[in-house]
Amino acid sequence: xxxxxxxxxxxxxxxxxxxxxxxxxxxxxxxxxxxxxxxxxxxxxxxxxxxxxxxxxxxxxxxxxxxxxxxxxxxxxxxxxxxxxxxxxxxxxxxxxxxxxxxxxxxxxxxxxxxxxxxxxxxxxxxxxxxxxxxxxxxxxxxxxxxxxxxxxxxxxxxxxxxxxxxxxxxxxxxxxxxxxxxxxxxxxxxxxxxxxxxxxxxxxxxxxxxxxxxxxxxxxxxxxxxxxxxxxxxxxxxxxxxxxxxxxxxxxxxxxxxxxxxxxxxxxxxxxxxxxxxxxxxxxxxxxxxxxxxxxxxxxxxxxxxxxxxxxxxxxxxxxxxxxxxxxxxxxxxxxxxxxxxxxxxxxxxxxxxxxxxxxxxxxxx
Amino acid sequence: xxxxxxxxxxxxxxxxxxxxxxxxxxxxxxxxxxxxxxxxxxxxxxxxxxxxxxxxxxxxxxxxxxxxxxxxxxxxxxxxxxxxxxxxxxxxxxxxxxxxxxxxxxxxxxxxxxxxx
Numbered sequence: 187x188x189x190x191x192x193x194x195x196x197x198x199x200x201x202x203x204x205x206x207x208x209x210x211x212x213x214x215x216x217x218x219x220x221x222x223x224x225x226x227x228x229x230x231x232x233x234x235x236x237x238x239x240x241x242x243x244x245x246x247x248x249x250x251x252x253x254x255x256x257x258x259x260x261x262x263x264x265x266x267x268x269x270x271x272x273x274x275x276x277x278x279x280x281x282x283x284x285x286x287x288x289x290x291x292x293x294x295x296x297x298x299x300x301x302x303x304x305x306x307x308x309x310x311x312x313x314x315x316x317x318x319x320x321x322x323x324x325x326x327x328x329x330x331x332x333x334x335x336x337x338x339x340x341x342x343x344x345x346x347x348x349x350x351x352x353x354x355x356x357x358x359x360x361x362x363x364x365x366x367x368x369x370x371x372x373x374x375x376x377x378x379x380x381x382x383x384x385x386x387x388x389x390x391x392x393x394x395x396x397x398x399x400x401x402x403x404x405x406x407x408x409x410x411x412x413x414x415x416x417x418x419x420x421x422x423x424x425x426x427x428x429x430x431x432x433x434x435x436x437x438x439x440x441x442x443x444x445x446x447x448x449x450x451x452x453x454x455x456x457x458x459x460x461x462x463x464x465x466x467x468x469x470x471x472x473x474x475x476x477x478x479x480x481x482x483x484x485x486x487x488x489x490x491x492x493x494x495x496x497x498x499x500x501x502x503x504x505x506x507x508x509x510x511x512x513x514x515x516x517x518x519x520x521x522x523x524x525x526x527x528x529x530x531x532x533x534x535x536x537x538x539x540x541x542x543x544x545x546x547x548x549x550x551x552x553x
Numbered sequence: 554x555x556x557x558x559x560x561x562x563x564x565x566x567x568x569x570x571x572x573x574x575x576x577x578x579x580x581x582x583x584x585x586x587x588x589x590x591x592x593x594x595x596x597x598x599x600x601x602x603x604x605x606x607x608x609x610x611x612x613x614x615x616x617x618x619x620x621x622x623x624x625x626x627x628x629x630x631x632x633x634x635x636x637x638x639x640x641x642x643x644x645x646x647x648x649x650x651x652x653x654x655x656x657x658x659x660x661x662x663x664x665x666x667x668x669x670x
Binding site for chain 2: 240244245248249282285286287288289290291292293294295
């Protein structure tokens with residue numbers, strides 16, 4: 187130590203850096219060795235136990251012709267005899283059961299879940315919900331979702347406001363899939379904007395759900411919620427054809443948010459809301475071109491015939507080619523109701539207008 | 554004893570179908586990939602073939618067309634996951650007789666096999 191202090195300061199600094207580097211390399215190597223040893227150990231365990239679990243699952247569950255979906259105590263004991271006190275062994279069995287469940291439906295699928303519950307294999311996933319590692323929490327929620335395990339007292343609701351966005355995402359999916367009131371719980375918890383992919387995933391999960399009651403999505407169509415959530419709800423309203431949401435969507439036409447306004451107009455068109463036509467026509471003149479296009483398209487989708495003269499007016503008088511194109515297309519979309527008007531317009535049209543009308547009536551030209 | 558060739562790259566599913574069919578008295582052969590399957594098809598005759606579509610080396614469609622090249626047609630059942638509808642259509646177009654969508658029940662598998670044998 188005396189020698190060390192006698193060196194010049196920059197030599198002391200260099201020696202310290204060298205020492206720290208050597209220690210870091212030793213720790214890294216030690217860490218790599220530990221991971222490899224653990225990997226080898228896990229592989230040996232897998233080689234030893236996986237074939238036994240597979241045989242038991244195949245011959246005791248899948249090919250078992252018993253009419254009961256509940257595995258017998260005898261079957262459960264056969265699994266218990268295979269050292270299930272060890273966490274690594276339990277993990278191998280859990281992975282096998284999940285894999286089998288992904289391949290088989292019906293009674294076999296239910297029996298595999300019953301076996302999982304009887305062996306209390308969910309205990310590890312439930313314990314991992316309290317882990318400090320986000321990855322462990324995510325994997326635990328995935329496992330519980332796959333195994334169809336849900337109890338309100340598990341406490342996953344608190345993850346809806348977790349700081350980690352991936353935990354929030356998987357929790358939303360889990361609660362929507364598992365909880366009867368899941369959509370309501372999830373939507374009410376959303377305070378931050380949803381990304382496009384989050385909206386898409388939620389839309390997919392909700393529309394695939396199928397078995398439970400569908401909630402009224404217009405509950406979230408107001409300024410208290412992020413516009414991305416309102417946008418998602420509009421799409422869900424259209425998907426589930428919730429016509430009673432029309433008055434709330436009409437209120438949204440007054441919003442300052444132009445994207446939302448366009449989506450509201452689009453939703454009214456897709457819901458074929460004839461009573462909204464007058465509102466759409468009344469707001470037309472004050473709107474920018476993009477909103478005008480949405481209004482014209484919505485009138486074409488509704489196709490009542492009440493606003494054909496308005497569409498003709500737009501076609502004849504709007505200087506913007508985009509508006510003319512969409513007005514022509516909306517007249518065509520009225521089918522037989524608009525046919526007489528369309529033919530008349532075509533006969534009297536200027537060469538440019540005639541080209542626009544020809545394009546509008548050509549099914550191969552999409553816009 | 555009727556012979557069945559199962560072509561499936563998922564080891565668990567392969568073993569399970571082997572057990573299900575062997576217990577019912579079928580003579581079962583297994584292939585884990587397209588190459589292995591083509592070798593078995595060229596040297597043996599089977600009463601029925603169960604094949605996945607997504608396989609290493611050669612896909613299920615190639616195997617079905619190979620099976621239909623001979624004089625005697627071998628019944629083929631496609632085992633498919635839900636996201637390959639176009640491939641299933643292609644399978645029917647080149648001569649598959651039936652298909653089973655994963656996940657399925659063991660009894661469904663047996664019923665469909667019995668129908669074709």
